[in-house]
Amino acid sequence: MLNKPLTRDDLETFFLIRKKKGSSDRRALNKVLRALGIRLRGGTTRWSVVLRALGLAETQDPSQWVELTAPLLTANDVAVLLGMADASIIYRWEKGALPANTPPFPATIDLSNGREDARAKRWRRAEVLAWHERRTPPKYVKVAPLFGTLIPNK
Numbered sequence: 001m002l003n004k005p006l007t008r009d010d011l012e013t014f015f016l017i018r019k020k021k022g023s024s025d026r027r028a029l030n031k032v033l034r035a036l037g038i039r040l041r042g043g044t045t046r047w048s049v050v051l052r053a054l055g056l057a058e059t060q061d062p063s064q065w066v067e068l069t070a071p072l073l074t075a076n077d078v079a080v081l082l083g084m085a086d087a088s089i090i091y092r093w094e095k096g097a098l099p100a101n102t103p104p105f106p107a108t109i110d111l112s113n114g115r116e117d118a119r120a121k122r123w124r125r126a127e128v129l130a131w132h133e134r135r136t137p138p139k140y141v142k143v144a145p146l147f148g149t150l151i152p153n154k
Contacts, residue, residue: 003046003047003048004046004047005044005045005046006044006045006046006047006050007043007044008026008029008040008043011029011032011033011045011050012029013071014050014069014071014072015029015032015071015072015111015122016071016072016073016074016077016122017029017032031112031120032111032112032120035111035112035113035115035120036050036053036054036111036113037053038050038053047069051068052143054109055142055143056068056140056141056142056143057140057141057142057143057144059141060140060141061141064126064138064140067124067125067126067138068124068140070124070125070126072109072122072123072124072125073122073123073124073125073128074087074121074122075087075088075090075091075094075121078090078123078128081125081128081129081132082128082132090105091121093105094108094121103131103134105131106123106124106127106128106130106131106137107127108121108122108123109121109122109123109124124138126138
C-alpha cells in the first residue's frame, strides 16, 4: 500500500482540499504540494513521498496505516467532531488557550509552509479523538535527521 500511486484526486481527498463542484481548478492543491515540496511524476506520487513531506518515516507500525492515510481534518471538521458550534475555538486551543487541566491540543499539520492567514491547518482524526478522550496520543515514527545535520534545541 505504501507504493500505491496517488493521483491528484487522492491528494485532494487526503489533504481535504475542497473545490467547487464541477471545477477542474487545481491551484489550491498545487500550492499545498509546492509548500510541502512534493513533486508529481506523471501526475502521481507515492505515500512514502507524502509521509516524508509531513516529517514522518516511511516505516510505520502497520496497525497505524489506516489512521495515517485517512483524510486530514480542517478546523471546522474538528469542531463538528467534538460537538463545538464554532471552529474559532479550535484555533484558540491550537494556540494554547485551553480550559484548565486540559492536555495540550494535538499539533497542527501546516500545509502552507508558514504563510500568514493561509487557512491550511489540518489535524489527524486519531490524534484529536485521543486528546478528546484523554487517551495517549498515537506515536508515529519521525524522519531521522541526515548525518551531520544540526538539530536546534527546543
